[in-house]
Amino acid sequence: MTEDLIKADFAMSGKMRLIDYICEMSASDSGDGPGDLKYWEMVRDAQSNGKKLIFINGPVPLELIYALDCVPLYLDLIPSRISENAELTAKLINVTETRANCALCSRQKTNMGILLSKNLGLEPDAYVTMPILCDSARAACTEMDRYMDVPVFHFDVPQRRNEKTLRYIETQLEMLIEFLEGVTGVSLDWEQVKYRAELYNRSAELLEECVRLRRARPCPMSSRTTVWNEMMNAFGPTEEMAKLLEGEITLCKERIKKDFSPCPDGEKHRVLMLHNLLRQASGLTSVLERAYGAVTVADGFCFEKRESFTKPDDRKDCLSVMSRRMQEGSMAHGAGVSGEELIDSIETLLRDFEPDVLMFLGNRGCRHSWASTKMVSDVVSKRYGMPILMLDVDNTDFRYKSEKEIEILVSEYMDTVINKR
DSSP, X not given: OOHHHHXXXXXXXXXXXXXXXXXXXXXXOOSSSOOOHHHHHHHHHTGGGTOEEEEEESSOOHHHHHHTTEEEEETTHHHHHHXXXXXXXXXXXXXXXXXXXXXXXXXXXXXXXXXXXXXXXXXXXXXXXOOOSOHHHHHHHHHHHTTOOSOEEEOOOOSSOSHXXXXXXXXXXXXXXXXXXXXXXXXXXXXXXXXXXXXXXXXXXXXXHHHHHTTSSSOSSOOXXXXXXXXXXXXXXXXXXXXXXXXXXXXXXXXXXXXOOSSTTOOOEEEEEEESOOTTHHHXXXXXXXXXXXXXXXXXXXXXXXXXXXXXXXXXXXXXXXXXXXXXXXXXXGTTOOHHHHHHHHHHHHHHHOOSEEEEEEETTOHHHHTTHXXXXXXXXXXXXXXXXXXXXXXXXXXXXXXXXXXXXXXXXXXXXXXXX
């Protein structure tokens, strides 16, 4: 049994806290991908440092949480972080399937398994949830509430976007402030909100530049947009997030000056990989670079410039920005997005990054995304004359389709359709 499997067993048996295991995994990571160790250490040490630990789901406005000196644990990050350990993930999913709603997607089952196993090693002081427009996410938020003996705040974010729904969300934000003040026992200092808003603006600008730099030829490094977006939902309004993004931008610019490509034999193809945060994608992009000279220039769905705070002294305006961002965040990676918006997004990616290889790695648990695949395929074929690989995977449970199986299917596509061998 490998060391990783031993640690996985320890994490499941309670001999090792899962939060410590996650920190060890983050510390041992290498390569070009984002480094999230600082975030996990902050979560691990929150309560010992006298801070309240708030479990969150969805694009909850972090500025308010950080401004009250609390630390948010974005639960959706946990399956993303541990899913590369298939053994541990499978055990957590099995726990859920025997004790809770088995209709949840594997990502939500992993989170539920952690709560049911009580092996995270941390207990929250409160739970704030804003489910995206996904049946599994909505069901999971209600289900998780049953297993948390702490104060809970649920957001209700309508799908329709207009001034009336924005005012409705703003009202809930005022209620959230009151809720968090009750949890912490202190009043919100707006100067702290302004400070966090400025940090978020900075991170958003840097993330936009990270994405833009991938347009260079050759592309300096494979895209990690889905990972960055997930981290923005946990870490956005912090100095550490800005430092991570600044480091990536510096590396990208250095590589662009040197005409560096991550492809050993030079860039031959540019890949647009549409997917719902497939943890395996980092390994898959490396295979594409080595074997085919194919660099992933863009990944994920619907990346757009994020809402910025332009009037930080104006409380109402700031809450309005947060409300709009919450509605946009709930549409991340195709969840809740309209067909027209999805096609517009793909057309923008095709125009800006000029890929010649298109892949859709659809998570089997995201039925709302799969419903759009025929439309996407038809539009790409008719308007651009480009083929697209449609591949069903599970973004968390690799028993459904292993990394090797995915690599074989993608390689067959590259060999027969793209390179016509």
